[in-house]
Amino acid sequence: MIRDLILEDGTLFTGQAIGSTASSQGEVVFNTGMTGYQEILTDPSYCGQFVTMTYPLIGNYGINLADFESIEPSIHGLVVKESCDTPSNFRSEQSVDAYLKSKEIPGIAEIDTRSLTKIIRKHGTMRAILTEAREEGDVDENALDFAPFMTDQVERVSTKNPYVVPGRGHRVVVIDYGMKHGILRDLTERLCHIIVVPYTYTTEEILALKPDGIMLTNGPGDPKNVPEAIEVIKELQGHAPIFGICLGHQLIALANGADTEKMTFGHRGSNHPVKDLHLNKTFITSQNHGYAVRLGSLENTHLDLTHVAINDDSVEGVKHKDYPVFSVQYHPESAPGPEDSGYLFDQFIDQIKQYKQHSKEAK
Template sequence: MKKAYLYLENGQVLEGQHFGADGTVMGELVFTTGMTGCVESLTDPSYYGQLVIYTFPQFGNYGICHEDMESPQCQMKGVVVREFCEDPSNFRCDESVDAFLKAQNVVGIAGVDTRMLTQMLRDNGVMNAVITTREDKPDMDALKAYRVTQSVENTSDTKVQVLKPEGDAPYSVALLDYGAKQSIANSLLARGCQVTVYPYNTPAETILSGGHHGIMLSNGPGDPADNPFCIQQIQALFGKLPMFGICLGHQMMALAAGATTKKLKFGHRGANQPVKDLETGEVSITSQNHGYAVDADSLAGTKGVLRFVNVNDGTCEGVDYPEYRAFSLQFHPEAHGGPLDCLTAFDRFTDMMKEGL
């Protein structure tokens, strides 16, 4: 089997087996702890610009099912695993992970110590890395300087789409696409919402003139502070219609309200993150994928009220904005893959829209 190499920003080099596409890719090295959800994570736009370590040892056992894709293409730049399955076994399988990554031009490396790499990132924080099938050493200065940029621009759809549910559609929702997972639209459609998907750079006045009953702010990749235009539009939308934000949408909603965000040491990525509801005291297991978080202390003096916290590290996981008829969640209530403990958040959103009818 052909060799591949993983070069880390700290100078360490690991040799492994190549799978997927040939070539060299540079990105931010992160890890995810999910045991399932292979195709969902590969196609999640929140992973744009990143090389992803899968901590579960086996990868691709049940192959790729195109129906489960969260976007039209693989969003990761590279994949790092302990071992990958060349012959998947699943009645829904359309192709192997190796064939999928080759077609998507994504480089993979297997046979490396993913436990050691994960512990390194937990101790020292995420770092940049290169996966390559070539023998020559990459430009280490360029590697250290790498930063994920223009991520929302490169993952948002460029045209307006209208998605209609089966049967009656009592609600019309404007979904602002910052790199949206398909499961968000599907969750709204399942609740009788007609969903109009707008590109990230749509002005607030266009949204407000669309005759909608509510506004959905999607997930997406990168630093939320890199999107000043989007934040300005959210400011203009506050209080006009019920609003629900997830992940990046949650972070930018907080910035629009006057709070601040911060980069986490190694982020939350996986399907086993415990979150506590401060209002009810209940703890749910959630699916997450983010490297930034809202600074809970910065909510003081804003219209935002801290509602959810991460049980592991106490970071902000959700904010309510009662005066604006808005709320946001850092985690993914639609999951896929992962637990659906908090899927009722979409019911909360539709209830808010119903009150305004």
């Protein structure tokens, strides 16, 4: 069966239908990772998006039960050059096509993903439609009504109820804006007692949990679409060490008077070099974001620049001058990608220890 990928500028790609036969709409973006498609499919930060994989062959090692980053995927569509129907790996449980079908997610294969990526790089991410799968014939013109960009992605992917991941160590409250499971893995490896709460939790509800530290997770969309989170972060600063990742990083910036902006095509991939200005070292990082903190907006705030993207000099990390609050734009938990930046979780734990010691001495 065939289907069309139609961009809002009128560009048309016709290819082979994979996954669900239903139509879908989303923002078309691209990811440069050569591997890690399973983690990408299940990253909540892709809520509402069609992900174009620039690597030409996707699915050769299948889908397994261990590498999911969320229980239910939020991606709206997958775009690939070639989808492998016969994966070969001892961990494989099913093919990408079978997984997409089981989750009712449409996809398209056998199109020129290099050409599509060039369009996105030149003109920016844009709305797109994946039409219903069909045997032949023209697409239904009534289906070509582009919906507005989504603004409620965080509400869609954040947990609806709090839950606990038990541990014997520091009590960490994780505010879920669209959390990847990799964050939990890194915290549990450090023996943390984790309480995951919805993004709608108030300052009073969070502080009532008596956190030793607070984690602000990744998530989808424009950070300005969750103004309530910005206000909560303002109130939480000074009560416990705070570590923000991706969307959490952007929210920390907004809470401290900085500004964010939409990027032309964003950073999505597993090979983005970032320089840690304090360590004077460059790390290869995993990234997935379409918004960034505007560098000039850090002036006259209480935030210091700590990390910079090598490719475009965009802001990749900040820390507060007065409070134990810091954040990075990229994903130190990787999944997929290099694990170079795991030291940031250790830095978070060290800040918790120091804060607890200072609080004890103050008493």
